[in-house]
Amino acid sequence: MSSIKTFIADFGWPRIIIALFLLSLFVAAPIVGVDLGASIGDVLNRFGQNAIMVLALVPMVQSGCGLNFGLPIGILAGLLGSTITMQLGLTGLTGLLVAILITIVFGVIFGYLYGKLLNNVKGEEMTIAMYVGFSAVMLFSILWLVLPFNKADLVMGYAGEGLRRSIALEDYWGKLLNNFGQFSIGGTPIPTGLLLFVGLCVFFVYVFMRTRTGTAMTAVGSNPDFARASGVSVERMRTVSTVVSTVLGGIGILAYQQSFGWVQVYDAPLFMAFPAVSALLIGGASVTKASMVNVVLGTFLFQGILTMTPSVINNVLKNELSEVIRIIVTNGMIIYALTRKTKVAK
Amino acid sequence: MSTGTRLLSLRGISKEFYGNVVLEDISFDLDRGQIIGLVGENGAGKTTLMRILFGMPVIAETGGFNGTIELDGQPVAFKTPFDALDAGIGMVHQEFSLIPGFSTTENIALNRESLKTNFACDIFGKRMSVLDRVTMRERAVKAIHTLGVKLDPDMLVSEMPVGHKQFTEIAREIDRKNVKLLVLDEPTAVLTETEAEVLLSSMRALAAQGISIIFISHRLHEITKVADKIVVLRDGKIVKDVPVAGVSVQDIAAWMVGRDVKTKAAHLSVCKDSVYLNVEHLWVDMPGETVRDVSFQVMEGEIFGIGGLAGQGKLGIANGVMGLFPAGGQVTVGGQDVILNNPHAALNSDIAFVSEDRRGVGLLLDESLEWNIAFTAMQAKRQHLIPVLGGLFSVRDEKSMKALALEYIESLEIRCTGPRQRAKELSGGNQQKICLAKAFALKPKLLFVSEPTRGIDVGAKAIVLETLRAYNRDYGMTIVMISSELEELRSICHRVAIVDEGKIAGILPPTADVAQFGLLMSGLGAGKNGDAA
Ligand SMILES: Nc1ncnc2c1ncn2[C@@H]1O[C@H](COP(=O)(O)OP(=O)(O)OP(=O)(O)O)[C@@H](O)[C@H]1O
Ligand SMILES: [Mg+2]
Numbered sequence: 093m094s095s096i097k098t099f100i101a102d103f104g105w106p107r108i109i110i111a112l113f114l115l116s117l118f119v120a121a122p123i124v125g126v127d128l129g130a131s132i133g134d135v136l137n138r139f140g141q142n143a144i145m146v147l148a149l150v151p152m153v154q155s156g157c158g159l160n161f162g163l164p165i166g167i168l169a170g171l172l173g174s175t176i177t178m179q180l181g182l183t184g185l186t187g188l189l190v191a192i193l194i195t196i197v198f199g200v201i202f203g204y205l206y207g208k209l210l211n212n213v214k215g216e217e218m219t220i221a222m223y224v225g226f227s228a229v230m231l232f233s234i235l236w237l238v239l240p241f242n243k244a245d246l247v248m249g250y251a252g253e254g255l256r257r258s259i260a261l262e263d264y265w266g267k268l269l270n271n272f273g274q275f276s277i278g279g280t281p282i283p284t285g286l287l288l289f290v291g292l293c294v295f296f297v298y299v300f301m302r303t304r305t306g307t308a309m310t311a312v313g314s315n316p317d318f319a320r321a322s323g324v325s326v327e328r329m330r331t332v333s334t335v336v337s338t339v340l341g342g343i344g345i346l347a348y349q350q351s352f353g354w355v356q357v358y359d360a361p362l363f364m365a366f367p368a369v370s371a372l373l374i375g376g377a378s379v380t381k382a383s384m385v386n387v388v389l390g391t392f393l394f395q396g397i398l399t400m401t402p403s404v405i406n407n408v409l410k411n412e413l414s415e416v417i418r419i420i421v422t423n424g425m426i427i428y429a430l431t432r433k434t435k436v437a438k
Numbered sequence: 439m440s441t442g443t444r445l446l447s448l449r450g451i452s453k454e455f456y457g458n459v460v461l462e463d464i465s466f467d468l469d470r471g472q473i474i475g476l477v478g479e480n481g482a483g484k485t486t487l488m489r490i491l492f493g494m495p496v497i498a499e500t501g502g503f504n505g506t507i508e509l510d511g512q513p514v515a516f517k518t519p520f521d522a523l524d525a526g527i528g529m530v531h532q533e534f535s536l537i538p539g540f541s542t543t544e545n546i547a548l549n550r551e552s553l554k555t556n557f558a559c560d561i562f563g564k565r566m567s568v569l570d571r572v573t574m575r576e577r578a579v580k581a582i583h584t585l586g587v588k589l590d591p592d593m594l595v596s597e598m599p600v601g602h603k604q605f606t607e608i609a610r611e612i613d614r615k616n617v618k619l620l621v622l623d624e625p626t627a628v629l630t631e632t633e634a635e636v637l638l639s640s641m642r643a644l645a646a647q648g649i650s651i652i653f654i655s656h657r658l659h660e661i662t663k664v665a666d667k668i669v670v671l672r673d674g675k676i677v678k679d680v681p682v683a684g685v686s687v688q689d690i691a692a693w694m695v696g697r698d699v700k701t702k703a704a705h706l707s708v709c710k711d712s713v714y715l716n717v718e719h720l721w722v723d724m725p726g727e728t729v730r731d732v733s734f735q736v737m738e739g740e741i742f743g744i745g746g747l748a749g750q751g752k753l754g755i756a757n758g759v760m761g762l763f764p765a766g767g768q769v770t771v772g773g774q775d776v777i778l779n780n781p782h783a784a785l786n787s788d789i790a791f792v793s794e795d796r797r798g799v800g801l802l803l804d805e806s807l808e809w810n811i812a813f814t815a816m817q818a819k820r821q822h823l824i825p826v827l828g829g830l831f832s833v834r835d836e837k838s839m840k841a842l843a844l845e846y847i848e849s850l851e852i853r854c855t856g857p858r859q860r861a862k863e864l865s866g867g868n869q870q871k872i873c874l875a876k877a878f879a880l881k882p883k884l885l886f887v888s889e890p891t892r893g894i895d896v897g898a899k900a901i902v903l904e905t906l907r908a909y910n911r912d913y914g915m916t917i918v919m920i921s922s923e924l925e926e927l928r929s930i931c932h933r934v935a936i937v938d939e940g941k942i943a944g945i946l947p948p949t950a951d952v953a954q955f956g957l958l959m960s961g962l963g964a965g966k967n968g969d970a971a
Contacts (some may be wrong), residue, residue: 322814323782
């Protein structure tokens with residue numbers, strides 16, 4: 093009895109409720125005539141699409157910069173990576189690798205500047221990050237129009253300049269990771285390559301957080317004065333965490349694009365931060381502590397609900413209630429986490 | 439004095455934290471106007487018992503407690519500290535709970551501000567009333583006066599020396615109108631002897647007004663001086679509940695520990711002739727502890743003491759050398775210049791520091807003991823790391839971190855459930871030992887220790903002082919010890935410097951008369967007679 097109690101206390105009520113809700117959706121799916129195999133495949137795919145962006149939040153949470161609502165900045169680096177590579181006409185694996193490389197370069201530059209900025213607004217990081225993210229996306233909306241892109245399938249047809257809203261990746265590296273080693277079990281397609289790529293990134297961050305730098309970062313988040321007295325440069329650690337976060341955000345959007353099949357520019361990056369943040373919080377992270385388990389579990393639960401509610405509920409009710417549920421879950425989770433004073437993460 | 443009417447009864451109080459029993463069947467009574475001295479080793483459960491009494495949320499969050507509490511003959515069970523406050527219980531916690539950016543007055547009157555009504559109140563209600571600062575200030579001055587101390591009612595908490603913070607906290611509690619019971623959890627730990635004397639006499643005065651007091655302290659002579667009766671906790675059980683008359687400090691110590699405590703005579707090592715630490719014209723801008731112009735020399739292998747009243751700058755010296763606050767001047771260690779304003783450089787010069795601010799600077803409260811003890815060594819000395827991919831980068835060596843933690847848990851007798859326990863779950867005194875372990879783990883050539891025995895029990899104090907002596911003797915570690923307790927400095931140091939108004943007022947041998955130290959502290963010393971030793 094008491095062991096159940098501690099389990100619940102450790103795991104947290106919100107996560108239990110969400111997990112049960114997801115489970116009931118899986119149970120209900122075949123009953124209302126939804127193809128369970130395909131749904132699970134869908135969930136796996138969306139998990140892979142989004143996990144790295146959730147992962148990108150971890151370093152900054154650990155270093156005490158809070159939830160990175162400025163994730164769009166990393167995403168912009170990723171967009172530069174893919175659009176420039178496409179403009180160069182590189183395709184397939186080469187294309188993807190070059191895109192990753194370019195993303196890393198821009199990610200480091202953007203992350204460094206963004207990190208410097210956040211060091212000047214200690215204590216207000218999350219609010220400022222949100223504004224910075226918004227402004228950067230708006231600035232880039234102009235840049236997408238004026239940068240000298242001119243490849244026919246990238247630019248708007250009638251003007252011959254300015255990027256299109258959505259650019260098809262099909263002829264470049266669309267679904268490259270998804271299709272790598274893909275197989276199916278009982279009608280459920282497993283996006284092997286994508287999951288492997290996510291696994292690789294998770295492993296990278298896991299190891300990184302265990303290095304001397306990663307450890308210092310965690311200590312800075314836990315108690316900056318302690319870290320400083322131990323000879324750690326608080327500002328530097330915070331900047332490093334922001335750089336890693338930004339680069340990962342960029343790589344995250346590359347993984348997302350290849351699976352989704354489209355590169356979306358202009359205001360699309362704006363809508364990426366909130367779902368990532370909610371997923372991390374659903375996974376049990378707090379504003380000051382996040383682990384790999386929080387990332388994997390959270391992304392799975394969150395994307396699971398996002399995928400399953402429309403198909404199940406809409407089949408039953410024939411209306412758009414699912415959208416309402418999605419919004420309530422996303423934003424509700426953020427509010428819940430921000431108002432909670434005790435920490436759950438272990 | 440006790441008037442004989444019962445105020446508080448505790449009956450069969452028990453408490454466990456996740457299976458770890460910390461209090462077992464605690465029962466005692468307290469009369470009106472009576473002062474109870476509550477003593478026990480670090481981790482005996484004193485603070486936990488007081489948290490239960492005061493309805494602190496951490497108790498309910500960790501599974502509540504068993505037993506009953508009666509106040510004025512009525513059973514009570516406070517759900518929050520506010521209920522306890524309403525019932526007339528005031529508590530001064532072991533750790534400060536003041537608002538740094540507020541003044542003395544504002545902190546004392548917090549949440550009970552005197553208000554002035556204006557026309558807006560008629561329309562929008564009481565929330566629109568403004569603060570009546572004049573009355574608030576009067577109240578603060580009155581509370582400060584009751585305590586018999588000198589505090590500036592307009593000073594900001596962030597700029598105060600610790601002693602003043604402590605008095606501000608106590609003033610806040612006695613400013614309440616209906617206060618019947620005051621719980622003071624180690625209020626004297628941060629005070630110098632003279633300040634503590636002042637507090638003890640104001641406690642007597644409060645008791646004479648009929649206020650009951652539960653007083654926790656590890657300075658046992660204070661207990662025998664001020665308490666009416668003594669309750670001794672050992673391992674969560676009451677082992678003694680006796681009137682204070684005729685009880686000696688040795689008796690209490692023996693009851694606490696369960697065996698006789700030997701107070702060994704100091705056996706000092708001989709220090710070398712060469713100067714190891716040379717400080718010239720050091721100034722440090724540390725709020726509340728400004729150092730103006732300090733010069734002194736410490737010999738290799740010496741234990742050098744720095745004393746003085748709170749706020750005079752003795753704490754600033756170590757903080758400045760370690761680069762934690764803006765500083766200037768010339769500091770050399772072993773002939774090498776120490777770069778000031780750079781903590782990393784200080785650590786690299788083989789200096790370690792045990793901060794007086796253990797929760798603020800000393801600990802990672804949310805991390806494990808392993809992390810707390812090994813972190814500084816990992817960052818400054820690159821220890822406890824395993825190289826990966828031929829040294830391309832390195833990751834934490836959790837095994838060696840654990841071994842290190844276990845080593846110190848054993849040698850310093852740290853009471854915990856294991857090296858994975860989080861620092862914030864330890865009792866105050868055990869947290870202090872973690873801070874020491876962290877510094878020892880660096881194996882420094884020069885160690886600054888600020889208030890090393892603050893809040894630790896008699897047995898542990900002996901261990902800590904003995905450990906410092908052993909490191910000094912066996913590894914030739916040079917130690918600069920800063921303490922508010924003159925007796926402690928005199929028992930361990932080769933020489934003791936007294937700091938007054940940000941300057942060294944004089945340096946005396948430990949054998950010098952207490953009165954001479956007293957003169958230096960009060961600023962009436964013979965002036966700067968330098969190396970009298
Ligand atoms: N929140 C908590 N979670 C788990 N254990 C706790 C918690 N708080 C206290 N403890 C444990 O309860 C025991 C008693 O602690 P307590 O703080 O009451 O000691 P104390 O007598 O006040 O000691 P000190 O003189 O060092 O202040 C300790 O072993 C401590 O580790
Ligand atoms: Mg205590």
